[in-house]
Amino acid sequence: MVFVSALRENGVFVSRVILLPEHDVEIHVSAPWDILWSTDIDPLESIRNLRIALDSISRTTSDTTAPPRVIDLRFGNKVFYR
Numbered sequence: 001m002v003f004v005s006a007l008r009e010n011g012v013f014v015s016r017v018i019l020l021p022e023h024d025v026e027i028h029v030s031a032p033w034d035i036l037w038s039t040d041i042d043p044l045e046s047i048r049n050l051r052i053a054l055d056s057i058s059r060t061t062s063d064t065t066a067p068p069r070v071i072d073l074r075f076g077n078k079v080f081y082r
Contacts, residue, residue: 003027003043007035010047024074032067033081038074046073053079 004014004027013030020026027035037046053071061067068081 003037003046006043006047007050010051032069034070036070036072036074041074041076045076049073049077049079053081057081 004017007014007027007029014027015030016028018026018028023039025037025039027037029035035050050071050073053073057068057071070082072080072082
């Protein structure tokens, strides 16, 4: 719930949470992308990493490229998106 609350405080609203094996969670949000996250990781660190990833995505995404569908925060400061 800490992670969901932190997302909400950052303007990202959760519509559905799916528990996956190995402490992983798939989070559907009010954005064009979903989040993969691990409950083993500090939620506030994940929020910081998400902000950095979104900043990078906004600088590299143009009108001709589609935004990512998934942002994967399960690996600490190594954020993946596709």
